[in-house]
Amino acid sequence: MLFFIILILSFASGYFLPWWIVAVISFLTALFIGTTAKSSFWQAFIAVLMVWIVLALFKSIPNDHIMATRIAHLFHLPGWGYILAVTGILGGLVGGMSALSGLLLKRAFQKH
Amino acid sequence: MVNFRGIIIQAMKFTKAFISIFFTLLLIWALQTKISLVPPLGKFLSPADGFWQNAESKHILPTLDLKLKGLQGKVTIKFDENHIPHIFAQNEHDLYFAQGYMTATDRLWQMDIQTRQAAGRLAEVIGPKVLDIDRYHRRMGMVYGAEKTIKAMMADPVVRNMILAYTDGINSYIHQLSPRSYPIEFKLLNYAPEDWKPINCAFLLKLMSETLAGGSNEFAMTNILRKFGPATTNDLFPDYPMHEDPIIPTGTKWDYFKPLPIPKPSANFLAGMADSTNTKPRVEGIGSNNWAVAGSKTASGYPILANDPHLNLTLPSIWYQVQLSAPGMNVYGVSLPGAPCVILGFNNNISWGITNVDADVLDWYQEKFRDTKMEEYWYNNKWNKTTRRVEKIEVLGQKPVYDTVVYTHHGPVVYQNNAQKADGPDFVPVGHSLRWIAHESSNELMAMYLLNTGKKYNDYRKALTFFSAPASNFVFASKDDIAITPNGKYPLKYKDQGKFILDGTDPADDWHGWVPFEQDPTIKNPPRGFVSSANQSSTDPSYPYYINWSFAPYERGKRINDRLSVMTKATVDSMRILQTDVYSIRAQDILPTLLKYIDPTKLNAAQLSAYDQINKWDKNFTPNSIGATVFSNWWSQLYNAVWGDDFADKTLQNNFPSVDRTEKLLLNEPTSKWFDDIRTPAKETAADIVNKAFAAAVKEITDRCGKPGANWQWGKFKKMEIASLSRQPAFGSGNFESGGTASTVNALHDGHGPSWRMVVQMGPKVKGYGIFPGGESGNPGSFFYNDMFKTWNEGKLKELLFMQSVNEQSPRIKSTYTLTGK
Numbered sequence: 001m002l003f004f005i006i007l008i009l010s011f012a013s014g015y016f017l018p019w020w021i022v023a024v025i026s027f028l029t030a031l032f033i034g035t036t037a038k039s040s041f042w043q044a045f046i047a048v049l050m051v052w053i054v055l056a057l058f059k060s061i062p063n064d065h066i067m068a069t070r071i072a073h074l075f076h077l078p079g080w081g082y083i084l085a086v087t088g089i090l091g092g093l094v095g096g097m098s099a100l101s102g103l104l105l106k107r108a109f110q111k112h
Numbered sequence: 113m114v115n116f117r118g119i120i121i122q123a124m125k126f127t128k129a130f131i132s133i134f135f136t137l138l139l140i141w142a143l144q145t146k147i148s149l150v151p152p153l154g155k156f157l158s159p160a161d162g163f164w165q166n167a168e169s170k171h172i173l174p175t176l177d178l179k180l181k182g183l184q185g186k187v188t189i190k191f192d193e194n195h196i197p198h199i200f201a202q203n204e205h206d207l208y209f210a211q212g213y214m215t216a217t218d219r220l221w222q223m224d225i226q227t228r229q230a231a232g233r234l235a236e237v238i239g240p241k242v243l244d245i246d247r248y249h250r251r252m253g254m255v256y257g258a259e260k261t262i263k264a265m266m267a268d269p270v271v272r273n274m275i276l277a278y279t280d281g282i283n284s285y286i287h288q289l290s291p292r293s294y295p296i297e298f299k300l301l302n303y304a305p306e307d308w309k310p311i312n313c314a315f316l317l318k319l320m321s322e323t324l325a326g327g328s329n330e331f332a333m334t335n336i337l338r339k340f341g342p343a344t345t346n347d348l349f350p351d352y353p354m355h356e357d358p359i360i361p362t363g364t365k366w367d368y369f370k371p372l373p374i375p376k377p378s379a380n381f382l383a384g385m386a387d388s389t390n391t392k393p394r395v396e397g398i399g400s401n402n403w404a405v406a407g408s409k410t411a412s413g414y415p416i417l418a419n420d421p422h423l424n425l426t427l428p429s430i431w432y433q434v435q436l437s438a439p440g441m442n443v444y445g446v447s448l449p450g451a452p453c454v455i456l457g458f459n460n461n462i463s464w465g466i467t468n469v470d471a472d473v474l475d476w477y478q479e480k481f482r483d484t485k486m487e488e489y490w491y492n493n494k495w496n497k498t499t500r501r502v503e504k505i506e507v508l509g510q511k512p513v514y515d516t517v518v519y520t521h522h523g524p525v526v527y528q529n530n531a532q533k534a535d536g537p538d539f540v541p542v543g544h545s546l547r548w549i550a551h552e553s554s555n556e557l558m559a560m561y562l563l564n565t566g567k568k569y570n571d572y573r574k575a576l577t578f579f580s581a582p583a584s585n586f587v588f589a590s591k592d593d594i595a596i597t598p599n600g601k602y603p604l605k606y607k608d609q610g611k612f613i614l615d616g617t618d619p620a621d622d623w624h625g626w627v628p629f630e631q632d633p634t635i636k637n638p639p640r641g642f643v644s645s646a647n648q649s650s651t652d653p654s655y656p657y658y659i660n661w662s663f664a665p666y667e668r669g670k671r672i673n674d675r676l677s678v679m680t681k682a683t684v685d686s687m688r689i690l691q692t693d694v695y696s697i698r699a700q701d702i703l704p705t706l707l708k709y710i711d712p713t714k715l716n717a718a719q720l721s722a723y724d725q726i727n728k729w730d731k732n733f734t735p736n737s738i739g740a741t742v743f744s745n746w747w748s749q750l751y752n753a754v755w756g757d758d759f760a761d762k763t764l765q766n767n768f769p770s771v772d773r774t775e776k777l778l779l780n781e782p783t784s785k786w787f788d789d790i791r792t793p794a795k796e797t798a799a800d801i802v803n804k805a806f807a808a809a810v811k812e813i814t815d816r817c818g819k820p821g822a823n824w825q826w827g828k829f830k831k832m833e834i835a836s837l838s839r840q841p842a843f844g845s846g847n848f849e850s851g852g853t854a855s856t857v858n859a860l861h862d863g864h865g866p867s868w869r870m871v872v873q874m875g876p877k878v879k880g881y882g883i884f885p886g887g888e889s890g891n892p893g894s895f896f897y898n899d900m901f902k903t904w905n906e907g908k909l910k911e912l913l914f915m916q917s918v919n920e921q922s923p924r925i926k927s928t929y930t931l932t933g934k
Binding site for chain 1: 122125126128129132133135136139140143144153154155157158159160161162163164165166167168169170171291296840841842843892893894895897
């Protein structure tokens with residue numbers, strides 16, 4: 001559930017909101033419906049990673065990866081696939097960390 | 113007890129949550145912040161804001177409607193297969209508005225950074241490491257000159273409307289941008305585009321003046337005069353070369369005007385010349401070619417014009433191709449991103465092109481200040497007040513720097529003392545003021561407007577009177593006429609005034625007014641049936657005025673004139689072949705003499721192989737030629753061996769005597785003392801130095817390329833690439849094989865070369881051909897960033913789509929934009 005909510009909201013917002021909105025989405029989603037630390041982190045990580053990779057490919061495929069290849073070379077990476085992976089992992093990390101923070105904050109307020 | 117444990121657990125949970133939140137925020141902050149040279153990574157890599165947004169799709173919209181505030185009527189823009197805009201407007205305001213809008217769409221960052229460079233505003237976005245570059249531009253008076261020029265331009269209603277409409281068009285584009293749609297370089301450097309201002313158009317023209325007329329060797333020449341004395345200096349740095357083939361043919365009569373009285377040399381100049389005991393170095397390779405052939409020599413019976421300006425090649429390309437059409441005007445050619453009009457091009461009646469004159473329009477004055485406060489200086493036998501200009505330079509991440517520049521009536525004192533100069537350019541003498549043509553107000557855009565709308569020879573002549581700097585050889589062709597004019601605002605000077613540093617205290621060393629425009633050298637329909645220029649001497653020594661004492665070597669001009677002289681039934685393709693000609697006149701002039709000195713029996717294996725190659729070489733700098741590699745290295749070794757010892761003194765700034773003077777030494781003065789290497793006890797002659805240079809050349813090539821073989825080929829040996837303006841190798845062309853060298857017509861050398869090759873066939877139906885190394889788009893993620901490079905590198909031209917009306921059909925039209933007001 002967490003995974004799908006983050007996936008859908010991140011995807012939709014990718015077209016008009018700044019990049020850090022994925023952190024807010026992941027944080028709030030985990031705050032409300034997160035269950036465990038591990039699953040919150042990984043579900044958000046995978047969701048944002050997937051969204052970023054898909055959104056990037058939407059732009060990059062009709063471009064024959066010209067831009068991605070140049071940027072890969074700019075960062076001394078051999079090809080566009082590498083910069084795509086870095087993009088995905090970075091997004092995943094932001095999403096995962098934010099979800100984890102949301103979950104831990106929720107825990108801190110929970111009575112047991 | 114239980115409660116206490118609960119509180120600890122609760123506190124630990126909060127701590128964990130806060131630690132996690134802290135690190136998450138830290139991560140986001142780090143990804144949103146530019147750290148040193150690394151762009152803010154989250155922002156830069158994310159698909160929402162980052163570089164992915166700059167990946168342009170190959171699917172082009174066939175039609176697009178845009179509503180733009182400020183347009184008066186409807187504008188239609190047709191794009192061809194290279195995404196070149198063909199703009200059709202109902203009035204001139206809308207035409208220049210649309211030109212500004214389209215140029216900004218394709219080249220916004222280039223326009224921004226070049227303006228910043230000229231205006232000394234790079235540190236504002238890049239940081240303190242470029243502060244010295246900014247200070248240099250400010251202190252050279254770039255802002256001072258641009259302010260005067262924009263004032264003159266705005267005083268002319270035609271140019272004023274043009275600049276304002278162009279500016280509005282650019283800003284109309286900028287205002288519709290959101291951060292995610294900023295050009296990639298803004299994202300890399302993490303700053304936002306700012307509004308375009310009319311003065312930016314003036315800055316771009318001043319930048320051209322800096323590139324083409326912003327260097328000088330007066331400081332070095334003065335040091336040479338001090339070291340060697342006048343006799344030797346005059347011998348080694350003569351005012352006219354041995355080999356020359358001037359732009360205005362030798363023997364042309366100057367009977368079309370009555371010259372003004374030539375000013376008398378100053379006392380200081382004469383004293384320097386009588387004594388018997390006692391700026392940025394100019395870059396070789398920034399040259400250009402242009403010519404026009406009369407109908408009597410062409411297959412069609414109508415003139416053909418050709419132009420290829422050589423500049424330091426960059427991506428995004430220096431030029432932006434455009435067709436501009438409105439009632440009363442239909443012109444095609446290349447424009448400078450940031451300036452309205454077509455700069456080099458043609459319309460249905462005339463065509464024109466430009467090469468650099470290299471006039472002596474930058475002079476240093478040695479000033480005598482009353483004291484270190486520099487509030488007064490001695491001039492005309494009395495103390496005079498200096499003025500001051502404070503330059504405020506914004507610096508990224510720091511407080512602004514306030515730099516005070518002292519001005520005398522000559523101009524700015526670029527560096528007041530050595531501490532201020534620090535690592536500044538060698539050619540700038542400390543404590544001297546600068547008189548420079550770029551400080552003058554001028555109205556070059558009016559010249560361009562008159563050419564864009566010109567119909568005949570007289571329009572061309574009128575247009576030139578508005579063009580002050582950089583002085584340019586304007587070639588012209590219409591259906592009936594051909595002409596060429598080394599044109600510019602030339603200061604009236606005594607001969608050689610400005611070869612050396614001038615005396616700031618003496619009015620006799622001031623510029624004495626100007627050479628009237630109509631007295632600039634010019635020639636129309638000469639008997640030889642063609643006109644041409646390749647930066648060589650403008651005229652033979654009989655021209656009454658002093659323009660400069662040295663010009664580019666004559667080789668390219670000579671080759672062009674040799675070819676054009678024998679040409680009959682010339683076609684566009686004949687011109688294309690000449691533009692890409694790589695025959696070496698230098699080799700023709702000196703190689704036989706060089707070879708005479710070589711005794712093949714005394715050579716080792718590698719040397720013998722090199723000797724064989726150069727012996728059978730056809731003197732063409734083709735990419736697969738090995739002889740070219742040997743000759744080129746041999747010559748540069750020889751040149752350095754002849755002068756490197758005598759001119760070792762650092763104050764002489766490697767300002768060696770010219771190629772021409774060195775050739776004269778080799779051909780006519782083989783026993784000259786200059787061949788002796790003063791660092792060795794032996795007495796060397798020409799034979800020794802030529803042999804030593806040959807051995808050194810072969811060693812250098814072997815060290816770099818191994819044993820003689822395919823690796824020795826010129827195309828493989830010579831490094832050539834088109835660098836990106838952002839200095840990111842990933843955005844440049846990378847190294848590519850090419851023929852030619854600085855002294856061949858196809859002057860591809862050290863990143864310099866033909867920035868635009870154009871050939872125009874005049875006649876009842878004008879046909880233009882052209883190509884530049886790059887593309888229309890400045891976006892490295894566009895299919896149109898570098899799409900014309902291949903055709904250019906193959907030495908081919910493209911027929912230009914010169915549309916006669918907006919409704920003209922062509923399979924080359926790929927999309928149409930319709931712009932209307934809102």
